[in-house]
Amino acid sequence: MQEIIIPFHILVSARTPQGYPLRATCAGRSAEVIMPPLAGATITGNELGEWLFPAPIRQLLIETAREAVDHKARMQLRLEVAAPELTVLPWESVALSSGDQCWQPAIRDDYTLVRVSSRSIHPPPPRRVAGPLRVLIAVARGHDAVADALGEALIEPVRAGLLVVDRLREATADEIVAELAAEPRHILHLIGECEQPPRQAARMRLGRAVTAGELAEFLVGIDDLRLLTVAGSAVESCIGFASSLHHLDGRAVVALPNLSTLAQARWSTACYHALASGEPVDIAVTLGRAELATLQESWSAPQLYLAPGGEQLFRPGEPPIAPAPPEAVRAVRATTSVQRKPRFAPITTSVGAPTKRIQELARRVRLRPQIIALLIASLVLILLVSQVINLPGGSTPTPTSVVTPTPPLLLDPIRIPVPTLMPTPVP
Structure with missing residues (x-):
């Protein structure tokens, strides 16, 4: 059963x-x-509580x-917190006594208690994890001692x-x-030096x-990653880097x-153990604070x-949903009828719209004289060659005159089909 969460936005x-x-x-x-x-x-937690929860807001909270x-x-x-000068205050220490x-x-x-961005962010869905959560500890140069202590604490x-903890020195x-793209990782723990030059965005030393913004652009397409932890020494720079990373990337930071x-x-140890057990991230972070x-x-x-x-962030023990195989996807039959093309399309001429049959008949008539002339020429050539060739065992034949036959009338003008508006039968 999913728990009910009542948000109280300040x-x-x-x-x-x-x-x-x-x-x-x-x-x-509202109030x-x-x-x-x-x-x-120096502002104490009680002073922050009195300032953040005046009487009207406190009554609404109760x-x-x-x-x-x-x-x-x-x-x-x-x-x-929309006021930049107030973002670095320890609002997590707020108290009412x-x-x-x-x-x-x-x-x-x-x-x-969580901090939210002014930008409307659509959170990624919970990640189904069949096995253990995979944590990548990325350590910048000069911070190996912190990584060693963290690795020993996560042994249990x-x-x-x-x-499953991997370390990148x-x-x-x-x-x-490259490591995030090579294997699925669910948590990225960054350990390094944060800095913020004047009038510039906060940044973290990771080789450079x-x-x-650059890190958020690098993480585009890393679908398994759900939580980023930023550990730095400088308070203002670390907070500025983490808040900007969440604002630009959208993942929990x-x-x-x-x-x-x-x-x-x-x-x-307390936070990641709770996440691996299926706890929400705000509860897991709270358990980590209680441990401290x-x-x-x-x-x-x-x-x-x-x-x-x-x-x-995670749903441990639930295997990821596999995509449907290609053979399981069937094409949907088209409901619209396909319009068939006509067998022939009439061609408009100056005379009218003759049918295809009349056009083909006229084409045959035009080609017939050419075929007959070719046959006659072939016969004449055969006769001429036969007069020249000597037959074996015989005398040379006396050449005789060859009478070229007069070709008959090839076309009868009276019987040539003339295109008309209505087709006429051929006798």
Whole structure:
């Protein structure tokens, strides 16, 4: 049975002279508030919660949560940040506290938090996977230690038959695309250095500096791939690269900015294990954050960029649907009748429209004198040759004059058929 997800969309628009417009929508209802700019260099999760959930939006959230409980559904907070200066804030650490209770949706499986793009993206359908999920770890030069720790952490799900992990050392963009095209891969884990020069797009060092647009263009046609994980050291560059990659490519993208080696390995193990078990990607990322929370690591660092409705990435245990063989496809009989051509088409002349029979008869009459003349010439030639040849045992014959017969009248003008409007029978 498919679970019910109730989306709660929050849009943070660009700054106006009055402040930042906030608009929350859910099930045909909405709430709008204008919030002042956030102050302070370091902003805590409670401050983000108070700013993101003012009284009107919080009331709408509480009403929606009660309806979700009544329908045995779960909620999904979809955050769309249109203000560029606010995208780098740790919105995953948002919290609401009341006494000893603290509500943190990013680590709760009944209130998952995802980031959505401003562009309308149609998510790819869930991929049927008969065997284990195949993960490709592409490591840029100088990041082998992180890849080694990640490989060791994934040994347990590999032994359990849930994952197949391949590693590409000193990976370049061309080598990554070649590996993805050679064998089906479901998850691409990128480990490298992210950077963002002034007034330029964020990029990642994969042999050379590769922008998100270039990587998205390289991945066109890789149908099995459903999740891309971007692990980089620089926070702003990693977030910018991951968000642009999701915006341009449309697949689910997870950003792991500035995570330690141990934290990245533990998060990947929990997340990929959940995906191989058939969990939706927002639940899998949430379980990975919860694993980091138990380690006292920066659990709010992982950011999930997801298209609405694209939570289910894989369907493990279901074989892919094979295309129909050519012999199974039959041609459909045409229902329209084919118009047959007439046996002959009348030809318009100055006299009228003679039939085909009259035309053929006239053609035979015109050819008959030529044939008769050819026969007469052949007979004359035979007679002349017979007068010259000496017969064996005899004397030379005296040449005699050959009388050329007068050819009879070849054509009778009276009996030549003349084209008329009506055909006349030939006697």
